[in-house]
Amino acid sequence: MSDKAAGLAVNNVHTNNKHSSITEILISALIYTLYTLFALLCIFPFYSIIINTISANDLSARGEIVFYPQQIHFQNYLDVFKIPGLWNAAVVSLGRTLIGTSLTVGASAFLGFMFSQEDMWGRKFWYRFTIITMFFNAGIIPWYLTMRSLHLTNHFLAYILPTIVAPFFIILVKTFVESTPKELQQAASIDGAGIMTIFFKVILPISKPILATVAIFAAVDQWNSFQDTLLLVTDSKLYSLQFILYNYINQASSLSTMVNLQNAGSTAMATLATKQTTTSIRMTVTIIVVAPILLVYPLFQRFFVKGIMIGAVKG
């Protein structure tokens, strides 16, 4: 999205003479309106829920908070952590994101590099063996049944092990490594460096941009993952944030009663504005689950355009 794109946009537009300029203006107006509307449609839900979580809960429950917050307070964010299991789920989600992402990035970097080694025994076969899994799978129930026979149900490793080898990320890294000058590897090889030394000393440092992209994708995947918990986990100690959010949407009313009971026992009595309602619990947990994505999104946004373009060359 750089100067070149800007140049193109300007070029496209000034192709004209006066006589059709009214149509041009109308088209522009239409384009701006439609994109503004769609952009608003994309952020309004987030905005709306955020202002609801910090507004008086009784107003919020009646659907009176629409465009701006009223009677701002932050009690909801303190209260939701009184729900048993929320901290635990946060630790599970963070744990799988950190561990899973590191392993996926490491494995993708290594395999992407190794598959670029033309002299590897059976390279073509193993590369296809890896890539074809993107397009073909046994189905969720056969997968569930075999995971169970491997005793990976109700096991933290079920979140990690299946995600380590990720074909799409391997393609990204391989394409990137192949686009770097061969001489770098050759020079290191002449200096007597082994394959592992070349990987760690030459490839890893130059692959940082693509590895950052892979790390972001992998982390988002891990954080958002829901299906594996749904299929493989019944032990509540292993519930992820996504999974308990899904549960909360359906049982928020009993949770709000519980939090209110806990608060009633304490010295600070909840007023109507800070008393937990089904709406306040549900929305606050939603914001807690989406917050990490919203916070890092502006930072990683610039990476993925680059990343996807590298991948698009040969996808």
Add this chain to the structure above:
Amino acid sequence: MVRTKEYRMKSESIKKFLYILPFMCLLAIFAYYPLYGWVYAFFDYTPPTPLSQSTFVGFKWFRSLVENQVKIDQLLQVIKNTFGMSGLGLLFSWLPMIFAIFLNEIKALRFRKFVQTVTTLPNFISWVLVYSLAFSMLSSEGIINGLLNQLGFTDSPILFLQDSEHVWITMWGWSIWKTLGWSAILYIAAIMSIDESLYEAARVDGATRMQVIWHVILPSLMSTYFVLLMLQIASFLNNGLEQYFVFQNAFNKENIQVLDLYVYNLAMGGGSYSVSVAISMLKSLVSVVLLFSVNGLSKMIRGESVV
């Protein structure tokens, strides 16, 4: 001398393979071994009895899919839903391309960046979160109903999420909401790589903005569109589970059940593992045939495979 060199190269080549072997084992276990799960389709399997003690029943479960009118109707409804929702997706598969083309027409660079950033965001949140947003907005006590009520448009809340009749369209709408901005990125990249001289030539010819789009931009995006369309056709039966699982409820179940959700409900809800695996298996086989067909089609038309 020559021999030792050859030997050394050979051993180097094997050594490289040995480095990736552990990863290939992981792949074998988690991507290939589940295929073994297909044997459940040929047994009368009811947990907790292990498979080894279940009776072999041959194609019984496959036949049972079509053994009476009720079951046929049920399966037909599921197939209809799958075709309906995937069909809507295919019908509007050009949307991301158009989105990218007109986004590129926006001259105000900051506004364009803002639109791109904001519309890509929904792609990075999970379906559970999308459902949670939908619930907060559209449930009976949601923000939209609150607003409608305050403005005096409605007396009683509209039950958007329970609506069954339009669920194909609403599901399509949510997936457009989630993926439109993201899917446009590939096209934006393609537009940025269009040769400057093509615009130059069009300008010399006095082309209008729409003519530039029609004769310069659109043709250069067709190959990207074609590849993505082929991949979309190949995954026609794979709607995925999550979206439909989170949005399903007692009211919309009939029209929302796509194959992936049906398979899940049969096994995890109803305990009919064997039937579910049988359907899964058929689905995977059809998908492979589809993939090879579109690949062949692509080779025929473009002389290049998509996979």
